[in-house]
Amino acid sequence: MIQTTREVYTVARVIEQINDRLYTQLACANGWPERDEVAMHLLATTTVEQTWQAMTQEEKHMLVYMLFYIGHDMLTYRQMEQYAHDTSPLAAYSGLTGLRRRGLVYTLRRLWGEVAYIMPDDLQAVWRAHIRTIKKETGLPHTGISSEPVPALWDVLFAIVHTYRHEPIMLTKKGILPMKIRRRLQALIPYEEELIGSVYSQDADYTAREGFVLALLLHTGALRLYEAEAGPVYQVENERVCRLFAGRRSHVQSRVWQAIVDVVGHLHPLYPGMLEGLTIDDEIDVQALYDREQGLLAEAGTIPDQKAWAGFIGQVLPLLAGLGFGFCHTCENRVWFSWNGGRPSRCEVEERVDERLGYVQPTRDVLLLPSAPYDVRWEVGAYAELVDQQEVWTFRLTQQSVRDGMRSRGRADLGVLLTRIQGDIPESVWTQLERWMSGRQAAIFDHVLFLRCPDEAVADWLEGEGSLTHAVRERLNTCDFLIHEAGWNSVRAALEKHDIPVQCSGEAVLRPLVEQKTQEEGFKVESVFPALEDSLPELRDIPTIWYKNWQTYHASTLRNMLSKAQALGVPLRLEAGKNEWEEARVTEIRNEDGNYRVRFAVTGDSMIIPLQEVGRVSWKLPFS
Incomplete structure (x- = not known):
């Protein structure tokens, strides 16, 4: 399995690196807006459509080659020479030059002169969506194969971070998980080793499924590596977990899907584009997806990467089905992929609807219905043990779990939370909870956010907004509030809905032990406005x-x-x-x-x- 090491390049990141002279030339040639708005301009659907109409045939062929043959990789100088030799030097280099002059492709150069070309990853996504006009074939007598439900990956990740939410995970001197933690982690991961190992290879420290799940948790920020007095530790990042598990099942599934695209896409430069293709519809004819790319690349003078497609169909699709995203079936030798509950979408968390979220039993079990948002499940988990994750989730309030929640969140949150779930709470439950929470009071550090409203009118509205009662902890003065950390998404969405801009400030108190590299080693975005004669010097003579x-x-x-x-x-x-x-x-x-x-x-x-x-x-x- 190929593992690409290319850095993630976005339009905004590339534009930041080019100098003012090149930006002015590109802006004049293409009618770009101000520099801080150009990324949004280039990613807009109208810009993509207008640019496609204005492109030459050579530019279109080169764009197809970049999108469907190079993908999330760099086009090296030698690769470009070979492509030009196999097709037409003039057509290939004039197409590349045109894309560079339009600000779609940029040049990377090492200090010792080696050249490569990249197309920003987010720009690739919008262009692939525009070019890939697959229509699902009709009249095909295929029927979906029902399969046994499998544990959804997002529920598995929830159970893992919930297990370690109150205590950091100490690592060994080698910086890896100790065997005791690994055995517990393996018990929480319900997937077969072969399913994940066929795509994600194991390393010397972890099995494939351990490494895969750990990579997802680190990528989403749910876990982060810190330095403690006793050595390195993994710590659950509550703020990032709240973002990951905000909203209902479809929202959480979409965020976990994006993490899958990033982690699995890192294994081969063409996988991100293939994964994007699956999100075109709720049911996808994968063979039609391949046939479309084959036709586009044939016009560009090349063929699809057969090995990459074989790995995607034979290994990645079964992995996605095994993780609960959907299921695969075949009809007349064609492979279909159907989404479980609809394809992922980048939608915002919808406004909270007042409906029953669950029940608080006299046995102190909290039952959450399928309609309960995942942020409510995460908040309940702060005070209760997770017992079951079937259609109805079961949490159990125990003396230890309640005290753990009080230590990290405070006692006031629990009452508000249980009232939000059911309304009137059984008296026997309240009595027992009061006993557990009573006694010698301890000094409590609570996780809250400080909010300063722009004026008193906004503050008065926020205080009186009934839908935000669960999120607002306390009004401090005329314009200042304390907001529950788990409820900041709801408050932010409500403010933005009323056209009140939101700004976040402040840095984390702790610094990560390992900082991720932010620059490709040895590469720098070149600030030279391209000319065709630079690529084909023979034209000068x-x-x-x-x-x-x-x-x-x-x-x-x-x-x-x-x-x-x-x-x-x-x-x-x-x-x-x-x-x-x-x-x-x-x-x-x-x-x-x-x-x-x-x-x-x-x-x-x-x-x-x-x-x-x-x-x-x-x-x-x-x-x-």
């Missing part, structure tokens, strides 16, 4: 009349002209006898007993013309 005039030439000059047109892949406007052709290409020049004969390719046909019968001719260059 071409006589202007070859592409300005349509005329006849002396035999030696004509032979030289046609020979260079063959080497560079230049199309010609050609006259022979009384016939005239456009887009003729020289494929062969041979000498037969002192007589030169030229083979031309025109619209898929081939013809041989003696050199002396060639009449007027002209090169067709992109800038002529």
